[in-house]
Structures are given as structure tokens and as C-alpha cells.
Amino acid sequence: MKWTLHRRFQNLYFRRLFLSYAIVTIVISLLCGAILYGNAKRAAEDKQERDSRNKLSQVKTYVEELYPGIFKNAFISEILTTMNTANGADDAFTSFYQEYGHNLYQIYRVANHLKTTVSANPGTESVSVYFKNSNLMVDPYAYYKVNAVSPKYGLIAELEQGSLAPDQWLSRSVSYEDKLTDQLLTYIYTFPIQARGGDISGYMFIDIYKDHIRDMLDGLLNSQGEKLLMVNVPQRFIAGSGNIGKEELDRYWMMLAGSPAALTRKDDQLVTVLGGQSPGNDWLFASVQPLVSPFLASSASTNWQAVAIGLGLLLLGLLISYYISVKTYKPVQILLRKLRETNGGLFPAQAQQQNEFKIVESVLSGLNHKVRQLSGELDDNKLAALLGGILGEDEYPEKIRADGRYVVVNVKLRQDNAKLWKAKFRKLSRSNRCEIVERSPAELSLLYFVQEADSDTAALSIREELKRLAPLSPEGGDVASFAAGIGGMADHSEWIARSYEQAAIALRYAFLDRLGPIVEYDTIHNRTEMPVFAYEPLENALRAGDIPAIEQFVDEFALALQRDTLSLEAVEFSLMQITMLLSKVMIDMNSQERMYSPSLLFRDLRQETLRETIAVIRERCLQIGGHIRRRLLHHAQHDVFHKLKAYIDEHLREDISLDTLSEIAGLSTHYLSRQFKEVHGVSFLEYMTNARLERACELLRGDRRSVTEIADQVGYSNAPYFCTKFKNKYGVTPMQYRNSYRVALEE
Template sequence: MIRILIADDEEIERVALEKILTTHLDQVEVVATVGNGREAIEKAGGLKPDLLLMDIQMPGINGLEAIGQIRERFPTIKVVIVSSYDTFSFAQQAIRLGVKDYLLKPSKVQVIVETIWKLCEEIVQERSRLESQEEADNRIQKALPILESEFVSRLLFDQVQEIDLEEVSTLMKVAVQPPASVIVVSLQLREDWDQQDRSLKNFMCEMQAELRGRDDMMVGSVSGHILPLLFFHRKGEERRLIGKMMEQIRRLGCRDPRLHIGLGVGSAKDGLDDLRISYQEALMACSDLGMGQGYRIRFYDDLSQEHGEDDKRLWYERKLIEALRHERWQDTKEIIFCLLSVMEQKQTPLEEARQRLYGHFLLLIHLLEEVGVKEVPAHILLRGQSYMELWQEARVKMEELDVAYQRFQKNAQFDAFDQVKKYIEEHFMEDLSLEQLAKFVQLSPFYLSKCFKEEFGISYVDYMTQCRISRAKEYIRQGGLSFKEIAYAVGYHDPNYFSRVFKKTCGLSPSQYRDKK
């Protein structure tokens, strides 16, 4: 129903207008009739009508003054002046106030009905547009966490197109501008922690939601007990801001004293392409935290300064990251033992050596999980009271990881990437995330993204875009659907974004493509 408020100082006019409207227009409801401008202002505030029929000359506040105050508070209310005055000055003021039409008394019933009917149709169309926009906004809001995690994963493990940066920056309300650092949040498990305890997963989800409220950060997907973050900041301010962020996490985690949280912070990068390096540095910084308790922060820049660029341990840790990234498992095993050998040669205190080795194994476990290795040991307990005992423990733990890795290699589905490709072709119109695709073939998101591109020479996101644009072309050639309907049909939440992607892919806008065909 269209809600109408009538304001006229002559009761006979109010009654006549209400009678005409309710008799000839089924879709209207006269919510109130008033006799002066002040009452009109009060009723408009309480009843919020869609349409206001206003006389000009009324006692107290006149119609034009009342319209000005009402439109200032409720700019969507449409106004029609109903008056016996037709002077040019009144018409000028009415135009400035955004009045939609002017009915001169006395008006014929047909003129009144046609004028109001036209405005009712306009209101209905605007409602429909607003509802469609609200529906689109709701879709986008529901998809934002997925899009954000997806963007972080692609930035750390894949490539991001310029159009993505523009769109993500707008949608997430985050200034995606370098310099930026990668932060790795690591939850360390106490020895007595029940692996089936859902409180850990619940905490990670709560932390994701909490950090997504920041305008200087983008939150990735949880992998094991690791959560990657993209942190955009001014150089020189990162330590102060990250310290505040740790306080935010501490307040969230204080409910469970079993939580031990470490932040590893990679160095600031001026180019987004270098954030993969910052991610590796953050993992190394995280591993350097060792087995400590509480809430701790480690900056990769401090490692370089403390140990020097020529420090053997730091050099081996970098080699460890590189070997894991390129799946050189044999090299990885050798580097772990080289790291232990360096610490023994330098006569590193045993407690410090245990903590560093513990950190290396945590890093190893996390990166194996990223690749897709299942059933890796959840706890790494190192209790050796001598380097000889520490060597024995390290060999046992490495053997456990080696067994898990070899089992993964043996059971790998070599047709998994063809399955993913086919799945994308059949489901591209849905909200497909990297995590969803990885779960479909039981691989890790990172491993799937990396291998899909190696196998087909194109990232899974770009392939999904190809499928969507190809189907969109078919719909345009067939006709019958608006561009907005086509955008939703092929999987886009925002028709404007669809148009930009279409033009970037095809060199033509959707309308240009339609006209050409």
C-alpha cells in the first residue's frame, strides 16, 4: 500500500481528496489528514508517509515551509502541492523543494487520479529497485568473509588482478595500499589439550570475526592452528599498531587460560607481489617463538638484526621455507638436522635449542598441512636432557612426519585437478571458494591452487571467470534477460562488477557486445 498524508486547512477539501483517492485507487491508504503545516510536520515524523498532498496557504507554518522541514528529515517522501495559487514564485520554490507535481484547485477528479496514480507507480518502482539493491547488498555481505579469505589466499599463494584490488578495497572498506606486512597468528596447544575440543575452533572463528572489523587489515582462512593476516600500515607504525592488536586478541582469549598465542610478523613490503615473502618471514618469526606461553610477538626484522644476514641458522631456516614451498621433502629433512647441528656446534643452551627445534617442527607441520598432508602429529614434545637425546627425539619426530608425507604421496589423486576443473564448469554460478574446491578433492587450498595452475596454465579463479563470461555471452546472444539478471545468473553479486569483468575479459562492455551481435 502507498501511504498518503493530506494537509489542507479546509476540511471539505481534505474529505473530498480522501474520498477521491480511496474510491479510485486501490493501492493507496490515507494515513492521516491535518489542517496546518505544524501538524503535517508532526504526522510525517510519526507516520512516515510515502506521499504528501500539501496546501500552500495554511495558518501558522505554511505549506512550503512545512515541505522544506519534512523533506530535510525525510528526503524520500514525495510531495504534490494542491493549491489555488498558481504564481510563478510559488512554482519556483516548489521546484527547489523537490515537489513532484502541482494540482491547481479546483482540479477534475480524473486529473487528480491520474497524477496520484503516476506517482504511486513511481513509488512502487523505487521500492522494487531498493528491494533488489538490498537483496544484492545482503548477498554481498554474506559473501564478504569468503571473498576476503579468498583474496588473502590468492595474494599469498597466487596472483591478483588489478580489478580485484579495486573491487576488494571498495567491498571490504580496507585501503589496499602498500606498505603491508603479513602477520601469522599461531595458537599453540598445551600437552593436555583435547584435540576434539571445539573451543579452539570456536576461538579461531571468533578471532576472525573480531579482526574483520578493522579497516587496516584483511583476514585469511584458518589452516590448522595458523591464521594469516594482511596488515596495511604506514612504515614505522607497525609495532605500535600490532601491539594494540595483540591486546585485542588477549581480551578475546582471556576467557580460556589454556590458550597460548604467538604473532609472527613479516617485514613490510612496498609491492603486493612481495607479500608471499613477508608470509614466509612471518612463519619463520612464528617458529622462533618456540614453546613459550602467554601472548608473544616476534618480528622477522629482529631476527635479521639479532643474528645477522650471514647467520647459518637464519640461512638454513630460509632454505627450509624454500624447500617446503617447492615440495623438496628430502631437502627439508636434511635442513632440519642441519639446523640442529648448527645449534650444537654453537653450543646453544639446551633449553633454547629445544624451543627453536620445537618452532621448526611447528613450521614443518603447518606447511605440510598447507600442502595437503593429513594425520600429522598434533603435539611435538621435546624433553631431551642432552643433545644426544634431542637428536634421537628429532629423528623419531621426523620419521613420523615422513611416514605421513609418503602416505600422502602414495594416495594422491592424480585426476583430482580434472575433477576440480569439471566441478567449476558445473558450479561456476555458485559462490565457489578455494576452500570448498579443496574440500571436494580432499587437498589443501594452497596445494590445489598451486597445482591447478601448474596443470592447466591458468589459476582456478581465472578459469571460473572464463566459464562465467562464456555463459554470459550465451545469455546476451539469446536475449530475454537484463544485464542485471545475467550477472546474478552467472554467479556475480554486483552487476557493476560483472560489467567491469566482462569488459576487461572481452574488450567490450555487455551492451557493446549485445549491439555488436
């Protein structure tokens, strides 16, 4: 069925489509109208400015040439035209003076002419003629020799010196005998006309009142809104037409005294300035008038024609909008039908109530999301394979360049899941681009595309960036929310797998919490030292239930593991040894009497950090020692052996035999020997050797005496024999043991 106009506009989608095109048409029409209006306004203003400049040119010509020319031409035509200068020897002015300079009648004739000229031109204060050769001045009322007290002596002196230019107006103040002062403008002609330097024979001075300039400007006004000004900034002179008040005149002075060339349009007024560009002539002529609207500047018929053309274009635009809406709407319906058939699952639930373009956008957004999701999964798989070193160079993702620089960072999360951490990470402002590979819900790998050429600078930049994401855990006290290992710089894409392996190694070192939660591979790869520990004192303390000795050993053990030269493998090996020792003691104790549950026996002691692991080991040691101590307290021999241990500790320097201890304990030698084996797990001789060597370790750590003196102190009169026994037990000589302990304290 063919749609009618009425039925089309009943459709909501069509109405919205037509309205969109109509709004665009109206906006374009308004913009075109604004552009046309702006062009018409600029054209009207430019025409007004040209007219104003032409008018100013006429004003300037009148004030600077025509008006003073009245006096000059009158003098020449009345006085000088009678002179004969056919021989060319002198000009008319010079010839006049040579012929009539001493003729009083001719001098009177000149004065009378000047008087007549002044009377014929209201506003003129005086006109005078100066004959240079005879230093004679003639004005309308007198003639006299010019001297220092003459009215125009200063002007003549400046003219002769060249500091004052002729053929232009000069602003000056004149004082009279009654102490009154007038502001005059003086125009100076040279004779011969435009003569300079030594060619000058005389001058004509035309003096007019300042108020006469206002009358002259009033006579040159074209309209009531126009204002004319005459300004000389160096002479601090300004005069305006009669429609300018004093405050307004002061404001115009501030404007024109600044940058008159920059003034064109100010406060809806057209300001036109002319003059001031000729060398030696500083006079400016300015015109100020309101800007004229282009509609006011045009005729009524022209304005109606412009309005009619605008309305016609608007109507044409609406018709075109309707036509485009009809042509556009049908393909959209066909597109929607195809999308529904092929992607029905992505269609909005309430498609009938939505705009067609929003439906298309929703479907395309869904398709785009799916494509990006699949592409992201493919890229993540490729990046994971690249980090593992199982991806060929021809299979690299497009974003990986062979000559790029890269750094891999492995992250292990302790609190957040991977998705939440990635969201926080992407919000950071970064100096280097980074790709994230999620390896598990708690582990990620970051591939940095590094801009810096220096590996230390790149590592520092990455460390500072990660620090902003590593707040301390509120549950864990001083435990960070994640740990990170930073690999070395990969200067080529083939070395990315190596950087990944280094990052994995550095991440393991986060276990040593002294390094902090963020570890750089370059700071740990040179660690190779293995610690030397004697674990027998701990075993003896555990078997004897000696809590202070246990505490002391664990403290020394924890301090030794904090050294910066120890590798992680060495620390883990030491922890494994002490764990095996604890297991051995618990198994021995359980073989005699069931003291520990199997869950305690086989529980793993390793924690997230070394500090936490030491705390668990301390707790386990104290737990074992406490059990044994409570068990021994139930036996009568505990007090005896405690007494014997104290005696042994005090008399290690002496030769202590089993017979001596039997007398002190009041027990038989055979029974005491068997009890030593049961309680301490070693024979009496082995116990004495261990006690002497443990005491020697204490003296080596805290005493400055020589090895020979310490050997004698613990009961060894033969120092080499003491060193042999010490090395057999601890694997190092006494001096090596002392030096190793001092190095650990210094670090």
C-alpha cells in the first residue's frame, strides 16, 4: 500500500528522522544567514570606514593646506604678483623687499593687507610677515626689528636652527600684558614657498585661536552622530568638534595617545585615524561615528528581497529534508529485517519502542563486543605463548615489533582477584604502554613496551607505577596486597621469554620481605652466598625444653637470614634444614611417648614471607620445647640434670668426668650415663663436646680473646685439636665462624 503524507508522519520513527533533517536544515540556513549577515556587516563597515577615511582626507587637506593657503595666496596675489622676476635672479618675495624694503608706504601697504585678511577671517588672531635679510617683522598693526623681546623671536630662532619644521601647524601658548594666556595654533610658510635652509628669504606666520579649530571641524561634519578630532601627541594638543564634551575629549585623548593605528572598531563605534605617518608631521585627524547596521545601510526593497530569499531557501531545505527522510527510511527498514533474521539474539527486547538507529547501534555494538572479546582472547593466548618462549617470530602479535624494548613483570595477588586488579591498573596514568596477560585468578604477567633506553630508568619508572597499586593490607598489617617481580630489559622481541623467566625468579624473591613486595631481577641475580649454621644447639635446647635457648637460636637464625648476599635457594635450604630438625625431634619424642598429633608433625611451615615463616617456626619450636619441658618436669631427674647442666656450664674449663657428676647427683655412674642417653639423645662424652663447642661459639661471637684463649676457656689445652673438633662439627674454623658473624652484624 502506498503511503500518504499523513500516514508517514503518523510513524514515530519517520517523524524523528524528518525532524533531525529539518533541524539540520534550519541550523544550516541560520548559519548561512549569519555568514551572509556577517559579510554584509563587514562590507557596510568597510564602506563606512572608506567613506570616513575619505572624509578625513578632505578635513586634513582643508586644515593643513586649503585654510592656511587662503592667507598665503591672498598675500601672493595682492602683494607679490606686481614684482618683476623675469630675470630669474631673485624670487618675488626677495625682489619685493629689495625694491620696497625701505619704502614706508609699501610697508604700510603690507600691514594694511594683513589687517584686512585678519578681519576677513574670524578666529584669526594675527598674520605677520618676516623679512629675513633686514630682520624686519610686519604684522597688521606695526612693523619692527626683531630682537630678543619680540613676540616671535623664539619661533624664528628655532626655525633658523632647524629644530622647528615649517609648513605645518604649531601649538603654542601666548601671554599678554594683563597676564592672560591664549592657546594658539601657528602655521608657518617659508618664502620662497617650500624653501629650506639658506634658500629661505622670509616667513609668514598665521596665528588662529584654538576655539577656531572647533568651528572649522563643526563646519566639516556630515552627520549629527559624527565627531571629528585634531590631535598632536608630542605637543599635547587635542581639539574636537562642538558635539564632544570635555570628559569625552579626555577619553579620546587617552585612546589616541596610545596606539591610534590599532583603533578601528571600539564600543560599537567606528574610529578612523589619518595622519601621523609623514616624517616631522605628528598631526592626527580622527573620526568617531556609530557603526551602521547593514539593513539600515540598504534600501527597504533590498532588505525585503533578502528576507524573501532566506524564507525560500528555508522552505526548499524542508522539502529536501522530507525527500531524504523518505529515501533513508526504507533502507533502514530493510537493514533491520536482515539484522533480525541473522542476529536475533542481539536484538533489544523492546525494539518496537526504540529508534531504528539505536537498534542498529545496539546490534553492531554487540557484534563489535564479541569480535573484540574473541580478538582479545586470541591476543592473550599469543602473548602467553610469547612469554613462554613457544611462539615463532612469524607468529608474533602485530603489536610486537622485533626491534622494540620490553620488560616483563610477574604479579602475584594476595587480596584482589585478577579482574579487579586489572581494572585498578588500567586507571593509572602510565608513561609506557602495557599489555596484561591473566595466567590465573591470582597471577598476572605485564608486558611493558619501554620507551627508555636505560634499563635502570625503565625499572624505576615501572616500580614507581606499581607502588601506587600496592597499599598495605588492612588485615595483614604490613603485608602488601600483591607481590611483583620485574625482569631485565629485553632489547629484542626474542628476549621477551628471558625477561619473563627473570621476572619469575624476582617474584620468588618477594618471599624475602626485606626487599619489599616489588623486586627487580637486576638487584638479586648476583646473590650466591650460602649460610653456615650449627643446628645441634637448637636440637639440644628442644630436647632439654630450654625455652630461652630456643628463643636465642631463633633470633640469631632470623638475623642471619636477613643478609643481603644470601640467595633465595640458600634461605629455603636453611628453612628446610630447620624444618627437618623439628620433624626429627618430634618423631624421636613420639617414638618414646605420643606427644604430638600427626597434623602438627606434617604441617607445612612456609608462609607468604620470610618474616611470617620465621614467626611460625618460632611458634613451632616453642610449642615443641614447651611439650618437652612439661614432660621433663614430671620426671625426678629433671632437677638433677638441670643441676648437672649448671655445673657443667660453670666448669667447662675443668676436666669433668662422669664420676664427678655421679658424686654431685648422688647417682651411679651407669645409671647417670643411661639417663644422659635417654634425656639428651647422646652420650655423656658427646654432650660434653657439644657443650664446650657451643660455649666456644658464644665466646667467638661476643669476646675479643684469641682462639687459643677461648680453647683453654672451654677445656681444650691443645688449640689445634680444638680447631679440628670445631670444624668437624660446624664445617668452618673458629676464625671463619667469628668473621662470618661480624659480617652478618655489619649488614
